[in-house]
Amino acid sequence: xxxxxxxxxxxxxxxxxxxxxxxxxxxxxxxxxxxxxxxxxxxxxxxxxxxxxxxxxxxxxxxxxxxxxxxxxxxxxxxxxxxxxxxxxxxxxxxxxxxxxxxxxxxxxxxxxxxxxxxxxxxxxxxxxxxxxxxxxxxxxxxxxxxxxxxxxxxxxxxxxxxxxxxxxxxxxxxxxxxxxxxxxxxxxxxxxxxxxxxxxxxxxxxxxxxxxxxxxxxxxxxxxxxxxxxxxxxxxxxxxxxxxxxxxxxxxxxxxxxxxxxxxxxxxxxxxxxxxxxxxxxxxxxxxxxxxxxxxxxxxxxxxxxxxxxxxxxxxxxxxxxxxxxxxxxxxxxxxxxxxxxxxxxxxxxxxxxxxxxxxxxxxxxxxxxxxxxxxxxxxxxxxxxxxxxxxxxxxxxxxxxxxxxxxxxxxxxxxxxxxxxxxxxxxxxxxxxxx
Amino acid sequence: xxxxxxxxxxxxxxxxxxxxxxxxxxxxxxxxxxxxxxxxxxxxxxxxxxxxxxxxxxxxxxxxxxxxxxxxxxxxxxxxxxxxxxxxxxxxxxxxxxxxxxxxxxxxxxxxxxxxxxxxxxxxxxxxxxxxxxxxxxxxxxxxxxxxxxxxxxxxxxxxxxxxxxxxxxxxxxxxxxxxxxxxxxxxxxxxxxxxxxxxxxxxxxxxxxxxxxxxxxxxxxxxxxxxxxxxxxxxxxxxxxxxxxxxxxxxxxxxxxxxxxxxxxxxxxxxxxxxxxxxxxxxxxxxxxxxxxxxxxxxxxxxxxxxxxxxxxxxxxxxxxxxxxxxxxxxxxxxxxxxxxxxxxxxxxxxxxxxxxxxxxxxxxxxxxxxxxxxxxxxxxxxxxxxxxxxxxxxxxxxxxxxxxxxxxxxxxxxxxxxxxxxxxxxxxxxxxxxx
Numbered sequence: 009x010x011x012x013x014x015x016x017x018x019x020x021x022x023x024x025x026x027x028x029x030x031x032x033x034x035x036x037x038x039x040x041x042x043x044x045x046x047x048x049x050x051x052x053x054x055x056x057x058x059x060x061x062x063x064x065x066x067x068x069x070x071x072x073x074x075x076x077x078x079x080x081x082x083x084x085x086x087x088x089x090x091x092x093x094x095x096x097x098x099x100x101x102x103x104x105x106x107x108x109x110x111x112x113x114x115x116x117x118x119x120x121x122x123x124x125x126x127x128x129x130x131x132x133x134x135x136x137x138x139x140x141x142x143x144x145x146x147x148x149x150x151x152x153x154x155x156x157x158x159x160x161x162x163x164x165x166x167x168x169x170x171x172x173x174x175x176x177x178x179x180x181x182x183x184x185x186x187x188x189x190x191x192x193x194x195x196x197x198x199x200x201x202x203x204x205x206x207x208x209x210x211x212x213x214x215x216x217x218x219x220x221x222x223x224x225x226x227x228x229x230x231x232x233x234x235x236x237x238x239x240x241x242x243x244x245x246x247x248x249x250x251x252x253x254x255x256x257x258x259x260x261x262x263x264x265x266x267x268x269x270x271x272x273x274x275x276x277x278x279x280x281x282x283x284x285x286x287x288x289x290x291x292x293x294x295x296x297x298x299x300x301x302x303x304x305x306x307x308x309x310x311x312x313x314x315x316x317x318x319x320x321x322x323x324x325x326x327x328x329x330x331x332x333x334x335x336x337x338x339x340x341x342x343x344x345x346x347x348x349x350x351x352x353x354x355x356x357x358x359x360x361x362x363x364x365x366x367x368x369x370x371x372x373x374x375x376x377x378x379x380x381x382x383x384x385x386x387x388x389x390x391x392x393x394x395x396x397x398x399x400x401x402x403x404x405x406x407x408x409x410x411x412x413x414x415x416x417x418x419x420x421x422x423x424x425x426x427x428x429x430x431x432x433x434x435x436x437x438x439x440x441x442x443x444x445x
Numbered sequence: 446x447x448x449x450x451x452x453x454x455x456x457x458x459x460x461x462x463x464x465x466x467x468x469x470x471x472x473x474x475x476x477x478x479x480x481x482x483x484x485x486x487x488x489x490x491x492x493x494x495x496x497x498x499x500x501x502x503x504x505x506x507x508x509x510x511x512x513x514x515x516x517x518x519x520x521x522x523x524x525x526x527x528x529x530x531x532x533x534x535x536x537x538x539x540x541x542x543x544x545x546x547x548x549x550x551x552x553x554x555x556x557x558x559x560x561x562x563x564x565x566x567x568x569x570x571x572x573x574x575x576x577x578x579x580x581x582x583x584x585x586x587x588x589x590x591x592x593x594x595x596x597x598x599x600x601x602x603x604x605x606x607x608x609x610x611x612x613x614x615x616x617x618x619x620x621x622x623x624x625x626x627x628x629x630x631x632x633x634x635x636x637x638x639x640x641x642x643x644x645x646x647x648x649x650x651x652x653x654x655x656x657x658x659x660x661x662x663x664x665x666x667x668x669x670x671x672x673x674x675x676x677x678x679x680x681x682x683x684x685x686x687x688x689x690x691x692x693x694x695x696x697x698x699x700x701x702x703x704x705x706x707x708x709x710x711x712x713x714x715x716x717x718x719x720x721x722x723x724x725x726x727x728x729x730x731x732x733x734x735x736x737x738x739x740x741x742x743x744x745x746x747x748x749x750x751x752x753x754x755x756x757x758x759x760x761x762x763x764x765x766x767x768x769x770x771x772x773x774x775x776x777x778x779x780x781x782x783x784x785x786x787x788x789x790x791x792x793x794x795x796x797x798x799x800x801x802x803x804x805x806x807x808x809x810x811x812x813x814x815x816x817x818x819x820x821x822x823x824x825x826x827x828x829x830x831x832x833x834x835x836x837x838x839x840x841x842x843x844x845x846x847x848x849x850x851x852x853x854x855x856x857x858x859x860x861x862x863x864x865x866x867x868x869x870x871x872x873x874x875x876x877x878x879x880x881x882x
Contacts, residue, residue: 145650147657149664150587198650209642213582213635220584227586230707235668237703238675266674270667 009170009178013045021159021166027125029053030086030118032111033077035070035187038130040077041175042167044184046128047081053128054084056118058111060092062103063189070187088114095355113356119162120385131156131165133218134172136225138202154232155225161398171218172203239274246271248312250377255315259291259308278405279304279315317407326373326413338372340410340422341444348441351432359412359420361430363440367415372422375409381418384426392418395425412442446607446615450482458596458603464562466490467523467555469548470514472507472624475567477514478612479604481621483565484518490565491521493555495548497529499540500626507624525551532792550793556599557822568593568602570655571609573662575639591669592662598835608655609640676711685749687814692752696728696745715842716741716752754844763810763850775809777847777859778881785878788869796849796857798867800877804852809859812846818855821863829855832862849879 017024031046033039033055046053057074059067071087078085096106115127136155143152158168167175179186189196211217246261257275262268269288280301281287287299290308298307300318307314329336329343336343351360379392396406412420419430423444432439454461468483470476470492483490494511496504508524515522533543552564573592580589595605604612616623626633648654683698694712699705706725717738718724724736727745735744737755744751766773766780773780788797816829833843849857856867860881869876 141647142650144661145647145654145657147653147660149661150668152661153590153665201646201650205646206643209638210578210582213579213638216584217582220582223584224581224586224589227710228590230704230710231587231668231672233704233707234675234711235671238671238678241675241678267667267670270670273664273667274671 009174010045010048012170012174013166014049016169017049017051017166021164024051024126024128024164024166025049027052028123029126029128030056030115030122030124031128032115032130033057033074034189035073035077036130036189037179037186038132038167038172038175040184040186041179042128042130043077043081043083044182045178046166047083054086054124056086056115056127057088058107058114059087059089060107060110061089062092062107070189073185073187086118090114099357109356113354116385117354124162126162126164129163129165130167132167132170132172132175133222134203134207136168137207137218137221138199140221140225141202141206142198150228150232150235153225154228157229169222235274239271242271243275253317257313257315259311259313262291262313276306276315281306326371329368329370329372329412331368336372338410338422340408343372343412343422344443344445346441346443348439351439351441357423357444359426359442360432361419361426361440361442362432362436363438364436365414365430366419366440370419371413372410373413375406375411375421379411379418381421381425382428384428384431386428392421395421399424446611447482447485449607449611450603451486453606454486454488454603458601461488461563461565461601461603464489465560466563466565467493467552467559467561468565469552469567470494470511471626472510472514473567473626474616474623475569475604475609475612477621477623478616479565479567480514480518480520481619482615483603484520491523491561493523493552493564494525495544495551496524496526497544497547498526499529499544507626510624523555527551536794546793550791553822554791561599563599563601566600566602567604569604569607569609569612570659571640571644573605574644574655574658575636577658577662578639578643579635587665587669587672590662591665594666606659672711676708679708680712690754694750694752696748696750699728699750713743713752718743763808766805766807766809766849768805773809775847775859777845780809780849780859781880781882783878783880785876788876788878794860794881796863796879797869798856798863798877798879799869799873800875801873802851802867803856803877807856808850809847810850812843812848812858816848816855818858818862819865821865821868823865829858832858836861 029046029051031039031043031053033043035057043053043055055074055078057071059071061067071089075085075087077083090107090110092103092106092110095101095110096103099106099109101109118124119127140153140155156165156168158165178184207217214220242261242265246257247255248258249256262271265271268291269284272287273284276287280303281299282301283299287306290297290299290306290313293308295308295310298305300306303317303319305316305318307316327336327338329345334345336345347363348360375392375396377393380389381392381395382389383395392411396409401409409424410422411418412422414430417429418427420426420442466483466488468476468480468490470480472494480490480492492511492515494508496508498504508526512522512524514520527544527547529540529543529547532538532547533540536543536546538546555561556564577590577592593602593605595602615621644654651657679698679702683694684692685695686693699708702708705728706721709724710721713724717740718736719738720736724743727734727736727743727750730745732745732747735742737743740754740756742753742755744753764773764775766782771782773782784800785797812829812833814830817826818829818832819826820832829848833846838846846861847859848855849859851867854866855864857863857879
């Protein structure tokens with residue numbers, strides 16, 4: 009496998025050879041093999057391991073295993089311990105989502121602070137096929153069948169083309185050891201069922217299953233790109249007006265299409281609508297007719313469909329924050345302001361800034377087309393709309409993005425990303441901690 | 446199930462209540478249940494059964510079973526016996542393709558001659574899911590995952606939303622009998638594997654599997670419609686010239702796209718190309734560079750990509766046929782002309798026309814944009830391009846369509862469809878039989 013891996017890196021991912029790489033390692037088979045392969049190729053790697061403290065001693069033994077591996081291979085290693093259960097409770101998430109969130113943010117922090125170029129994860133071809141089948145069993149669309157990408161911004165999955173079997177064979181040939189995760193999470197159970205009961209039969213039907221699946225996924229990604237182009241082209245003509253809480257669509261643009269439902273579904277699926285028949289009927293309905301989702305209203309108004317966010321009555325003006333405010337209610341929760349001496353806890357809902365750089369009063373407002381900021385850790389500025397797109401936020405998640413601003417400048421995409429211009433530096437005299445609760 | 450079936454007919458397929466319906470019946474579980482359900486709802490049905498003579502006495506017993514069922518239910522029944530094996534040999538097809546061809550053409554003949562409005566087949570939800578998984582195991586794209594449609598021109602599949610289990614339950618509750626097909630064709634084997642080993646586990650993972658799958662298929666069909674729109678929009682700008690053997694694409698139109706490969710792949714996939722990397726590289730290559738498929742050449746010529754059919758050197762002119770010609774070589778084979786007294790064998794490669802209506806010399810030529818004909822059995826005329834689209838021919842199949850013409854009029858879309866204007870009627874004095882060998 010080492011030869012194929014090397015070939016793949018040389019041909020498809022040559023940029024990894026120059027980069028400073030951080031491998032996300034659980035201690036399981038896949039990430040251990042990825043680590044060994046990268047080490048053999050003498051790539052410039054370090055390890056990062058999250059201890060989510062979800063399985064008591066076992067979690068600690070995983071951590072020890074990773075420390076020992078790093079020591080054996082003489083690699084730099086970062087370990088972080090999380091109270092995942094509390095985090096999940098506090099932010100009302102599933103344990104799984106909480107772990108993903110914590111892991112992702114910590115990796116990004118490490119990457120930015122220590123100037124890593126890429127974060128490597130050990131997903132492989134079977135993972136991708138399993139996800140495809142899970143989504144299929146639950147009902148999905150093109151989005152749910154296009155798989156995880158091999159390269160997505162700074163996250164790279166160099167094993168994505170390799171089957172689990174090859175990885176296991178490599179580990180056995182080289183007498184590697186790894187940790188087995190005993191957790192019985194429901195996805196683990198699902199994946200095991202697919203792995204042991206479904207995929208082997210599909211492989212019997214066609215031994216080339218995984219290669220063929222890769223072809224399928226590539227083709228579906230191409231189709232998804234074409235769909236994207238078409239949606240953007242239609243949106244460009246159909247959207248006549250965007251403001252904070254409403255989107256206005258020109259009905260004539262939909263009626264010119266062979267299958268208006270296909271487009272309406274794509275544009276509106278993230279707003280909670282389910283009665284697509286009613287939505288499509290609006291095109292020909294009397295002015296004043298409307299269809300509701302739990303959060304939104306779609307109104308026929310002469311030649312237009314107008315989409316309104318019902319959850320955001322007082323969105324339109326911004327919320328002003330004075331220097332002596334400590335708790336401010338915003339639509340996302342409460343912002344708590346306090347002056348601190350050091351940056352301790354790091355989580356996506358906490359921002360530390362250099363207070364002297366702020367111009368009061370601060371504001372909290374929704375984002376607008378044309379907003380620009382300087383993402384922390386990046387050189388230079390970025391369109392906020394581009395950032396939100398790169399983060400793969402759905403339309404509805406984008407609708408819920410709020411900004412903390414100082415004068416014209418964005419200080420914080422709240423709960424998402426800090427602005428580089430206000431960060432704490434060695435020259436900072438007063439650290440302001442802002443927490444979203 | 447009868448209540449759901451009735452509800453489905455009333456809501457989604459109400460046109461079946463007024464139509465004259467022909468049910469394609471094998472004698473197996475699905476088509477027997479379909480027949481019973483339609484009979485219960487007092488729809489206007491007749492039965493059509495093909496005896497493919499592939500399983501000796503068993504085939505005859507199937508035929509007897511269908512005759513008895515028709516008798517029991519007091520239904521009109523049509524039976525046709527085919528020498529499927531010879532047909533497959535003669536036209537160099539698999540047995541399966543031959544059976545499909547024979548069945549399809551016979552049903553269409555019956556429909557046209559006896560004025561049926563719709564042909565009903567008994568495909569159900571599991572069939573669709575099995576096809577999806579078979580295509581997935583072989584590698585596919587969006588096209589291979591969109592399933593069979595419930596309504597496709599005059600073919601209707603009223604059971605498509607129903608799971609096999611519901612059909613089996615209905616048959617058992619009503620103590621129906623049916624014939625089990627003992628044939629062990631490879632697809633049968635595949636489908637059995639999926640049916641017994643794979644799909645039950647996917648249903649365990651999610652008991653709503655089939656409903657969710659229906660949602661997935663609907664979503665993918667919507668995406669496919671959007672892709673179609675986008676491809677047509679790009680083709681409209683990109684194609685600068687079509688003639689009989691060449692297509693000329695404007696390179697600038699592809700280079701303006703985010704993912705030119707996605708589009709090039711869609712446009713060229715039916716022409717046998719496989720080296721997509723090379724194809725995409727042509728966009729930036731020196732003039733004169735070319736990429737070959739087994740049948741076609743794609744040439745970079747300044748601002749254009751020119752696709753040429755290499756198998757069709759002497760396509761460009763038409764072939765003239767005099768009244769006394771009996772055998773004429775055309776690119777598809779040999780056309781044999783003979784005068785006969787009756788129309789006996791019917792197959793897609795034989796045409797019977799009223800000789801008096803022809804103007805000699807006849808011509809054989811490729812089809813052109815703008816060609817119009819009068820499809821046999823239809824009222825009125827149809828654009829040939831629309832006909833070919835409705836027949837779901839691939840680009841490459843379309844490239845291989847040849848016409849027999851009399852003056853300006855199309856007499857025969859060779860091997861596909863006769864023109865109504867030249868058909869044999871009660872007034873015909875001389876029947877000309879034209880056979881493609």
